[in-house]
Amino acid sequence: MADTATPGTPRTPDSTRRSERSRRAIYEAALSLVGEAGYARTTIEGIAARAGVGKQTIYRWWPSKAAVLLEAFVDLGEQAAEAAGGGDGGYEFPDTGDLAADLKAVLRATVDELVDPKYEAPSRALTAAGIVDPALGAEFVEKLLEPSLQLYVGRLRAAQEAGDVREGIDPRVAVELLVGPLSHRWLLRTLPLTHAYADALVDCALGGLAPRR
Amino acid sequence: MADTATPGTPRTPDSTRRSERSRRAIYEAALSLVGEAGYARTTIEGIAARAGVGKQTIYRWWPSKAAVLLEAFVDLGEQAAEAAGGGDGGYEFPDTGDLAADLKAVLRATVDELVDPKYEAPSRALTAAGIVDPALGAEFVEKLLEPSLQLYVGRLRAAQEAGDVREGIDPRVAVELLVGPLSHRWLLRTLPLTHAYADALVDCALGGLAPRR
Structure with missing residues (x-):
């Protein structure tokens, strides 16, 4: 992450720390603004002002507000994974050998994230914007949604090998049977x-x- | 429908026909505008101008643009049901006795409706607006979504009585297992x-x- 976020910045400990602080401030500002004003009315200028950085700082690191927002959500996911003990920031789907228990644990945690008052508004705003804007929607799916669906696919495939999911079931369809209704509600x-x-x-x-x- | 759409209008055949023509023109205008400009930028004035009616005509029949749009979609559903031979405009869920076949027929027809180029844009725009606007979302659910989900519930309940759905399954949860993934995709x-x-x-x-x- 630091490699793409601070290209060309000398890697002294101080400047790295400053960059990290700015990056987090920009994410926080982007999430709160889109939650309050909606996606269409959120601007790079507004994000910069709220984060207390110059707008050139944002343009140096990201090509668009969509890129800032999507990365803010990716970062949130990484923080949640770290908090859950995922180690290097990569989230791992639980595999206790009990498929039902593992799926319930993950879906319950997803419920908690979806209704978290801090992130519900920006998450709704970004999803709604992607629904009417195919290019943004495609980025949302590629960077945020599909990677998380693939974690389910991996677990379901392992379950299929263990004989806990019927042969002939497509794990990519199976994951939608779980995530689709949750998302719909x-x-x-x-x-x-x-x-x-x-x-x-x-x-x-x-x-x-x-x-x- | 005519009773709520034309309160106080004298029921001579000519004025009824004129009212019906205006009502349809208003629905068409509302659907095309929201599909082109999005929900937020669609106004009663814009709908009136495109439909070729005075804006007072719209205000006489509907309290808000949300009400116009939701009724435009209800009307679309009724037209589709009539075209499918539903008779009095009420849509009936097929019951051939073969639950899988009936569900596949309805879900396939739903796929066709969702990807219909004429209505996909307004339908997306209205759904996205409801996602970020709880009051609009609640009206959307009450007037459009839940009535159609209840048709599934009725069919699933009949199937449960016939022994084709397990006892203990909640039909209202079961319907989401079918409709949720379709909507998600x-x-x-x-x-x-x-x-x-x-x-x-x-x-x-x-x-x-x-x-x-």
Whole structure:
């Protein structure tokens, strides 16, 4: 991350620390602004003013406000993974050998993230903007969504090898059976998004709706 | 519909026909404008100008642009149901006795509607606006989404009584297992939204991901 964020900056400890501080301030400013004003009305100038940096600092590191915002969310994910003990910043999907328990743990944690008052507004604003702007949507999927879906795919593939997922099931479709309903309930606010719902989804998806004859 | 759309208008055949023509023109204008300019930049004035009516005509029938748009989508749904032979405008969920076949037919038809170039842009614009505006989102759910989800619930409940859905499954959760992934793929454009995907979803959801032991 530091390599792309501070190209050409001399790597003395002080300047690295200053860069790191500016980078975090810019992320915080971008997230709070888009949460308050929406994506369309968030500007690089506004982010710079709130972060207390010059706008050239932002332009030096990122090509667009979309890039700043997407990286702010990637950074949030990395921080969450570090807090959860993921080590080098890479998030690992739990594999205790109990597929249902692992999926419930991850979906419950996802529920907690989605309803976190600090990040719900910017996350909704960015998602809504991507829904009507195909280029932004494609970046959102490529940088944020698909990498996280691939973690599920990896776990489901391991489960399939262990005989816990039926042969013939496409893990990439299976992951949508879990993540799709969660996202639908969150985005459209149809009914409360709770841990009990996360558990019910996992049970329904694994057990299937049809009776076992 | 006519009773709420033309309160106080004398019911001579001519004025009814004129009202009906204006109402349809207003819906068409609202859908095309929101598709082109987005929800935030669509105004009652703009809708009136494009529909060729005075803005007082719109204010007489609807309290807000949200109400116009939501009713435009309700009307679209009714037209689609009439075209599909639903008779009095009420859409009926197919019940051939074959749950998988009925679900696949409805999900395939939903795919066709979602990717219809005429309505995809306004539908995305309205959904995205509801994601960041809780009051609009609640109206969207109440008037458009939940009534259509309840049609699935009815079919799934009948299937449960017929022994084709496991006891203990909540039909309202089950419907999200089908509709959630479809909506996720459509809104976020992760992968192609096809009939084959609709079929795979139904098979995965009914059969379950876990092996039948």
